[in-house]
Amino acid sequence: MPSTRVERHPTWLVNRASAHAQRLLADAFAASGTRGYHYRLLVALDEHGPGSQAQLGRLTGIDRSDVVAAVDALVPEGLAKREPDPADRRRNIITLTRPGAKRLRVLDRVVAGVQDELLAPLSERERATLVRLL
């Protein structure tokens, strides 16, 4: 039974849980120099296929201007390709490369590990309930 005002607020609890998760993830990603934006973009590319930067932004909820910087980081690493769209010369088509897909699989395992660590105190049923409520 949390006694203080703050500790009773779901908002507070959600924030602390999120901060905890963020910290675990950031630490896990730090080893490979990956940031959250990179992972989210790789996932979007893997699941929705190549697309323009604006499309990626809409899919991931990342602002267009931040997509630019994230793609700027992924391309030199060879994890994604940036090519002009011949059909619409405003657009760049971003494509997941083979090394990018490979890196994504590694990161997926990292995320799964953090997931398990985070949810360790919860049973299967409780996890399902949590997901449903959120």
Add this chain to the structure above:
Amino acid sequence: MPSTRVERHPTWLVNRASAHAQRLLADAFAASGTRGYHYRLLVALDEHGPGSQAQLGRLTGIDRSDVVAAVDALVPEGLAKREPDPADRRRNIITLTRPGAKRLRVLDRVVAGVQDELLAPLSERERATLVRLL
């Protein structure tokens, strides 16, 4: 039923919920120029009484260096007092003022409003379950 990999992750869901809550709170606080750190410090002062900045930092989870800046903001507004501790000249004793307590009550109502807005889709029982799981 979320179909994509990311949307199934509790970590992701918690983050989105947290971001949503943060945004609502920041917007609600913005009108009075309050930030999250300010609210947390006021709550700590109200519930634990006066204390040194280092103690406040430990109570709230805010870094010492960030406590400095937050107190720097609260004092000129008259919401808190900063006085040297005669018993330990390294320390400043931070005290909640009457206007500070009053402001805190206003902010509490703001937080409660955000709380309700955030949890509107959940029943009483579901809210309790969520709090318990977190």
Add this chain to the structure above:
DNA sequence: CTCATTTCAGTGTTACTGACATAC
């Protein structure tokens, strides 16, 4: 002309790090 896209530059909050001087 209007709208979409990419890009750059900048802001703000939260969180953390390192260093320093002071005092216990």
Add this chain to the structure above:
DNA sequence: CGTATGTCAGTATCACTGAAATGA
């Protein structure tokens, strides 16, 4: 001496804003 405190300066991520240039 080591440790605690307050302070300052700086970094990082995520998120957002505004503006400019280009092209549909």
